[in-house]
Amino acid sequence: MALTIFVLRLVVGALAFPMYLLHFLGVWSSICKKLFPYFMRKFTVMYNEQMMGKKRELFSNLxxxxxASGKLSLLELGCGTGANFKFFPPGCKVTCIDPNPNFEKFLIDSVAKNRHLQFERFEVAAGENMHQVADGSVDVVVCTLVLCSVQNQEQILREVYRVLRPxxxxxxxxxxxxxxxxxxxxxxxxxxPAWFLLFDGCNLTRxxxxxxERAGFSKLKLQHLEAPLSWELVRPHIYGYAVK
Structure with a gap:
């Protein structure tokens, strides 16, 4: 099996050689950063349609x-185009973080369409270092389709734990x-390997x-799901929430 995977990877690599060459030359990342938001704008519309029920279930108790004020303070990590905004409760105060500045214009469009929210700010930053956000300052952190592409999941979760209030x-x-x-x-x-480059650092195998489970939250409610998506490779899902 391992040998078969290795051989097929070589075949895929040969077919994707131009992409690998551009990556080696340092050009591919810049191209991806500019084009990826346009892809995500279309993909998230399809994703929301097919995952509508599960997203409503997930965010139902936000x-x-x-x-104590009654207003939910929410930080969305890897906010992308703002595809989750419609699921957040009215009056929710939303801060957004994403490492790709090219998402901002799409995010502003989503803000205009979701007037039930109180949009605070957009910060360009990686989730591994959210120094712009104070310790214990937010009620909820939201992260969807992000952990697949971050450089260090453990550090991301340490930062999430830090910024959440008890x-x-x-x-x-x-x-x-x-x-x-x-x-x-x-x-x-x-x-x-080819998917990783084509979709801006996304991993299929994490x-x-x-x-x-290792992150140290006091409570973890996690479910596995075979998502009703058109792309079979990304159907295996987890969803839920963890309490500090």
Whole structure:
């Protein structure tokens, strides 16, 4: 099996050689950063349509974590185009962080369409270092389709834990590696190196639930899901929330 995966990776690599060459020359990353928001604008519309029920279920109890003022302070990590805004409760105070500044114009468009929210600010930063956000300053951190592409999941979760107030919650919905005995896992292994470059650092093979289980939250409510998506490679999902 390992040999078959290796051979097929070589075939995929040969087909994707121009992309690898541009990456080697340092050009591909710049191209990706500019084009990826346009792809995500279309992809998240499809994703929201197919995952509408699960997203509503996931975010249904967000307001329960509001602080003493009754207004929910929410930080969205890897906010992208603002695809989650419609699921947040009215009056929610939203701060957004994303390492790609090219998402900002799409995010502002989403803010204009979601007047039920109180938009605070957009910060360009990586989740591994959210120094712009004070310790214990937010009620909820939201992160969807982000842990697949971050450089260091453990550091991300340490930062999430730091910025949450005691009793605050971290909400997540992520695609993950398939079960190892499945054909889906086989093709995830074969295609992952090219997928990583094509989709701006996205990994198909991460077992993100293991990182969450080790993160030290006082409560973890995590479910596995075979998502009803058109792209089979990203159907294996986890979703839920963790309480500090």
């Amino acid at each position: 307001q329960e974590f509001a602080g 009793g605050g919650a971290f909400y997540f919905m992520e695609h993950v590696a398939a079960e190892r005995s499945t054909w889906n896992y086989f093709w995830q292994q074969v295609l992952n 077992e993100s639930w293991k990182t969450l």
